[in-house]
Amino acid sequence: MNFFFEVLIGGLLSGVMYALVAIGFVLIYKASGVFNFAQGAMVFFAALTCVGLMDRFGMPLWLAIPATIAAMVILGLCIERVVLRPLVNQPEITLFMATIGLAFFLEGLAQLIWDSQVHQLALPIEDVPLQPVLDRFNIVVSQFDVMAAAVCGVLVLLLAVLFAKTKVGRALRAVADDHQAALAVGIPLQRIWAILWAVAGVVALVAGLLWGARNGVQFALTFIALKALPVLILGGFTSVPGAIVGGLIIGASEKLAEVYIGPLVGGGIEGWFPYVLALLFLLVRPEGLFGEKIIRRI
Numbered sequence: 052m053n054f055f056f057e058v059l060i061g062g063l064l065s066g067v068m069y070a071l072v073a074i075g076f077v078l079i080y081k082a083s084g085v086f087n088f089a090q091g092a093m094v095f096f097a098a099l100t101c102v103g104l105m106d107r108f109g110m111p112l113w114l115a116i117p118a119t120i121a122a123m124v125i126l127g128l129c130i131e132r133v134v135l136r137p138l139v140n141q142p143e144i145t146l147f148m149a150t151i152g153l154a155f156f157l158e159g160l161a162q163l164i165w166d167s168q169v170h171q172l173a174l175p176i177e178d179v180p181l182q183p184v185l186d187r188f189n190i191v192v193s194q195f196d197v198m199a200a201a202v203c204g205v206l207v208l209l210l211a212v213l214f215a216k217t218k219v220g221r222a223l224r225a226v227a228d229d230h231q232a233a234l235a236v237g238i239p240l241q242r243i244w245a246i247l248w249a250v251a252g253v254v255a256l257v258a259g260l261l262w263g264a265r266n267g268v269q270f271a272l273t274f275i276a277l278k279a280l281p282v283l284i285l286g287g288f289t290s291v292p293g294a295i296v297g298g299l300i301i302g303a304s305e306k307l308a309e310v311y312i313g314p315l316v317g318g319g320i321e322g323w324f325p326y327v328l329a330l331l332f333l334l335v336r337p338e339g340l341f342g343e344k345i346i347r348r349i
Contacts, residue, residue: 057190058306064196066282066302068261071203073279073286073294074210075254081289082226082247083135085146089154091276093252096161097123098259098268102172103165112174116260123252131245158273170268174260199261206257210250210291219246281329287339296340301325 072094079087101119104110110118134153138146178195185191214220225233226243234240259268262275281301286293309321332339 053188053190056188057192058310059303060190060192061196062303062306063299064193064200064302065306066298066300067200067203067295068258068298069278069282069302070286070295070298071206071254071258071261072275073282073298074207074291075251075258076276076279076283077289077291077294078210078247078251078254082223083146083244084143085135085150086143086288087251088147088150088276089130089157090251090255090279091273092154092157092161093123093126093255094259094262094275095268095270095272096126096157096259097252097256098172098263098272099161099165099170101256101260102170102263102268106170107165116256119256120253123256124249127248127250127252128245131241131248135244135248136241154273158270162270167270170263172260172263172268174264176264178265195265202257202261206254207291207295210254213250214291219243223247278325281325283339284329285332285339287341290339290341293339293341301328304328 072090075090075093076087079085079090097119100122101115104115104118105112130153134149135146138149174195176195176198178193181192181194181197212220214223222233222238222243223246225236225238226240233243258275259272262272266272278301282294282297284297285300286295286297305321305325308324309318312324313320
């Protein structure tokens with residue numbers, strides 16, 4: 052039973068980090084209707100920029116992080132101004148294709164500015180068992196996973212306060228409900244989009260630092276975004292709470308499936324099991340757990 056809880060808790064903690072990547076998608080999609088395919092590239096760009104500042108310019112981590120935050124905010128503002136704004140009122144497929152091109156551009160730009168080598172990122176959090184939990188319950192829980200989940204939780208709480216308690220958050224909800232109505236009452240649509248892209252850049256940095264510390268800062272970070280797709284399908288593309296719940300479900304289910312179902316089929320199912328789960332879920336509730344149900348009349 053202890054081993055079961057080890058796997059379950061490890062999966063849930065990984066799911067929190069999946070949810071963080073998914074939130075980057077939700078922020079953009081909720082306000083603009085754009086599925087930001089470049090979110091994975093933004094995660095890679097942010098992590099590589101932070102490591103590059105430390106390696107090339109000798110910045111300490113505490114200085115490199117705010118410098119990278121500034122860079123990601125500027126990047127988000129530039130994306131909105133150069134890519135999104137000229138395509139306002141264009142078909143959704145046009146915007147989607149634009150984010151695909153943006154993804155390849157950011158991947159190349161990051162490696163052009165810095166390099167394409169694998170970098171190690173050392174955060175002041177050791178990946179060792181949490182000793183009090185090990186001593187009391189005889190369950191191995193990674194200290195790094197717990198701290199990473201705590202960081203994600205704080206960031207989600209800050210986003211929740213931003214959306215629920217601030218003027219910008221109220222404007223964002225209005226834009227999400229109806230672009231034209233928001234414009235009609237004087238809400239600056241382009242400014243709200245710019246803020247959202249900047250926030251998405253900061254979220255990408257946090258995700259990049261956490262995943263980069265675990266797996267190394269490398270091109271493979273761009274594929275983390277693919278793990279967010281099942282999370283979005285389960286939780287709903289427009290819900291931050293849905294991204295969290297979906298991340299927990301995907302994280303836990305993939306670990307449990309790998310341990311208990313994997314040996315029966317030869318192993319290696321962790322990589323594709325979340326997509327099978329998401330496909331089955333689509334057949335039952337295509338709008339996701341927290342998504343708005345769309346009623347189509349024939």
